[in-house]
Amino acid sequence: MSRVLITGGASGLGLALATAMLARGDEVLVGDLAEERPDSVPEGAAYVRLDVRSQQDWDAALADVRERWGGLDLLVNNAGVATGGRIDVEAFADWERVIDINLLGVVRGCQTFVPLLKERGSGRIVNVASLAGLVHGPAMSSYNAAKAGVVALSETLRFELAPFGIAVNVVCPSFFRTNLHTSLQGKDEEMEKTAVRLITKAGASADDIAAKVLRGIEKDRPVILTDRQGYAAYGTKRFARPLYDRAFGKGAQRLARKAAK
Template identity: 65%
Template sequence: MPLSSLPAPTSSRRVLITGAASGLGLALARGLAERGDRVLATDVARARPDSVPAGVDYLPLDVRLDADWTSALAHVRDSWGGVDVLVNNAGVATGGRIDVATMDEWHRIVDINLLGVVRGCRTFTPLLKEQGRGHIVNVASLAGLVHAPGMASYNAVKAGVVAVSETLDHELAPHGIAVSVVCPAFFRTNLGASFAGADGDMEAAGKRLLERSRRSADEVAAIVISGIDARRDIILTDWDGRIAWRVKRFARPIYRLAMRRAGARIASTSHTIE
């Protein structure tokens, strides 16, 4: 589904996206802006990145910093008078066997991928309650639903994002606030550049999966935008992801066998500590 084929929204929405200088965040910013939405792209760079397209506003925001979230809230209040859609997209990649990945890696990915989402939800929920409407979109991963071996820390934080999203979907519905969680499988992006861990074998395997994927960030973004328009609670972007999730839910022995085989392949590789 190309971005150009998406219908325009019935009215211009005010959208804040984290991690929007590259990858899926950039594709979402571009796609939403082209349809007439007002988009505020945020990322860790203090100066506006060249990648952010014309017509899209930019604000530096490190999702680990409470002060940056406070500034983002003040910015949308002052500039827009509110916000309609918050997309918590920022994240990093990691992978590692439990006895190879370090505790520093665990702290880093929890702080960015899980607590970054939590900070965004906590910061903007009071504003959305004041408005009596809004939509929070949290980008997790298929890894939040299907838990392959060698990815304990990544699986854990993405499963946490799924759990937070489902909880808030129920908690905030009485206030007119929708919550969606996005669970894409591997797609071509620069996420591999954020790998920084001790398990070189798992890092190399993850980068290969990203590079070999036939799906682009723009293709995934088009499906995500369609899901946002429909206010779906879970947005699955790939047919193979849908199959994997359904197999886990409804054919557990087959799922378990596949994961055990994957674990055996990982066990046959040597530990590469850099």
Template identity: 60%
Template sequence: MPPPSPGPRRVLVTGGASGLGAALAAQYAGRGDDVLVTDLAAHADVPAGARYQRLDVTSETDWTAALERVRDECGGLDVLVNNAGVAAGGRIDLLDTAHWRRVLDVNVLGAVHGCRTFVPLFKEQGAGHLVNVASVAGLVHPPAMTSYSAGKAAVVALSESLRAELAPHGIDVSVVCPSFFRTNLAASLRGEDPLVEQVATRLITRAPLGADEVAARVVSAVDARRFLVLPDRAGRLAAWTKRLARPLYDRHMSAAGRRIHRAGQHPTRDTAEETA
């Protein structure tokens, strides 16, 4: 199917006050799309021409309010970007039930609420595009990232199922699976496992791509109606290694698990460097 014809579109971005969400909002607003930016804060700076609304993705009431605003002010919606999420990492014996509830409530049910809220509108319109931001951790599953990987894998599965379910209604679905890129996502880490969180922070801050570069690639892929969006080389390499060279993938993951174990048993001054 060819890409849609150019022209202003109505776009809602969750988690749009910072990081990848802000970069995506800027990409869409910069080309003249009608963008509603949402986030947890009562107020936030948004790109010129965009609007803002507070939205807690775990609140059905907030989602209903966003739908009402979209209907009243925009007359509909073309692209819903379920981007809001929290970073998480840690060895499973250090993660309590509250940690799992927080991660799954935001990273999984946040996307589910968005889809449930706007799919009826998309069906009425006979068109629409769901963009669910997952992670390469939804496709490959490193050690000491159980809650994050499980949540992002659920978002990939949700997207794949919806792709087949909604295609007869003219609704497109994309799932975005980046690897580490430079953003403020590490700020949502809670300190449950300092060793693993130090590693994640190091990988985020040293990543070769920034949020703006990833956002530009995501918008281009969504324009092309691509389902699986792997915007960076590291993510593509990891996903294809698991699929085509499984023994190599398994050896790599086992080695990573052993490095984390050694670092936990014999902490060094730079455990992030040792385990990354």
């Protein structure tokens, strides 16, 4: 049994992970934006208001964990938003928003809880990135950059924290059915339409991805890929780069033609 804190745990993958971890007997604390406990939070999980942009909220979550359990076994940095857009269309404010939430939110979580994990001499951090952190298609530069930062941070911390008994994994799923598209609020309407279609029409559910994440954690995979599309895309980039370049180059040409209409 583990003591687990999950950010963004009231919906999507965070909720699926919370439900799966409760089912296996873990103690779960869900963090999310609502002031009051959302109805979606499963029975048996505790709740704390946690905006990952707020160091004050992180400090309150740390105090809650210390009082509730006296320690933590697993921190899941899951909270995130969707964004996307061509470099000359997406507003700089959208860049700042996605970096603050998707990347710096993870940094704040790690900085807040690593001292507690070091005190115990063991623990695990699981950072939820995206396949976009590994393969970088056109018109998604802000999202790609933020998620690539999460991948780089996770690899760095995996080495840095291993001497203290702390494991680090990064999750890189492709598109799956969730409510992530509701967080879109950028200026590039064409890219938003594409993102909504890819998310809402995806074959895998959040529960499917959560099950694969748990298996990846059990096997301590440094990078947890969750679907065939992810393995294919990442494998092509690494071992068949001309095919990778051609595929994304064609995608960019299609976007350019749409923009010209």
